[in-house]
Amino acid sequence: MVEVKLPEVLSSKEAFCKAVDYGDGKMHIAWELEDGKIIAFEWIPENYPQGGLYVFEDREEYMKSIPEWVYDKLEGGGDGERCKDWRGLEC
Numbered sequence: 001m002v003e004v005k006l007p008e009v010l011s012s013k014e015a016f017c018k019a020v021d022y023g024d025g026k027m028h029i030a031w032e033l034e035d036g037k038i039i040a041f042e043w044i045p046e047n048y049p050q051g052g053l054y055v056f057e058d059r060e061e062y063m064k065s066i067p068e069w070v071y072d073k074l075e076g077g078g079d080g081e082r083c084k085d086w087r088g089l090e091c
Helices: 059-065 081-086
Strands: 017-021 026-032 038-043 051-056
Touching (some): 038 059, 051 059
Antiparallel strands (some): 017 026
């Protein structure tokens, strides 16, 4: 069992990684929690189940699992550039 301490509100403004594919309706958003864990929400309409909430122990574990489409669809706001920086992509 993993213990995760969540803040009362997680808004997209505090997310460090946000990607939306408006054509396919996909969404990926991730937050770094105070204890270093990463919590990510993903919505992909063509999948079953369509949505998922994932908890990662740290940035390294998260970066190993992030889908490639996310890098093509990163949006501004929050600190989304950090998501790019972790993979060595230019901001």
